[in-house]
Amino acid sequence: MDVRYSVNPRDFKRYTTEEVRREFLIEKVFEPDAVTAVYSHVDRMVTFGCMPVSRTVALDDGIDVWHNFGTKYILERREIGIFNVGGPGVITADGAEYRLGYKDCLYVTMGTKDVTFRSEDGSKPAKFYMVSAPAHKACKTTLLTIADARKVPCGSMEQANDRVINQFIHPDVLETCQLSMGMTSLKPGSVWNTMPAHTHERRMEIYFYFEIPDEDVVFHMMGQGDETRHIVMKGEQAVISPSWSIHAGCGTSNYTFIWAMGGENKTFDDMDDLRKTDLK
């Protein structure tokens, strides 16, 4: 498993482009008929990807669970949020079946032993993007369709950041231990996300960008507000933001991204906002 250790903001100032990408960028989330996994020591959040094509794939496929998690099964002490960003697919959680269309989400509780993934049609494979956080109690495994998400419009066309924040795994929608997840969609012509930028010292955050046209990219901004860097990202790539880092982006087209947070609290709005004119 790809393991990423914590980085402190003082050392980060001296990182080259290659080092920034090696520590924070998750370049390949989907491999056919396989599970990819990146274990971040920042709040112990784990990012998984699974694109089943010709067979049913288990969450622990190719993973030495005891070695990496010290438990008998992955969700023994963890919860997980799963989004489908591909064709229609089916997830089973301890025998119960959930059908996920494009942009639907399944929250799976701690204590679930067997999780499997399959596509309804291998020629249009489902793509399951997942983030897992440590958990301390069982909550309710719940399917949340895009229609169930709480919609928060924000930004404006004049500022090129007209977008809708879809809150799926969010304290106002669903009880979890520490995981929050949602999806932000930018309207055509809008390219900026999360500007004015913020940090939240109490939680880390992971962004997964998709619906970026093949010839386009997103410049993802990170670092402390007075010492920023960028990572040029393509579609279906993810990026880890430690709590000290801003997380904002500007694309060469509009796009969509899934955000996931975990840490000390779940208060979505307790951001430490930064003035745009204070960024360096």
Ligand SMILES: O=C(O)C(=O)C[C@H](O)C(=O)CO
């Ligand atoms: O577009 C945005 O703004 C976001 O989606 C912000 C994220 O939800 C976030 O950073 C929450 O802390």
Ligand SMILES: [Zn+2]
């Ligand atoms: Zn944030």
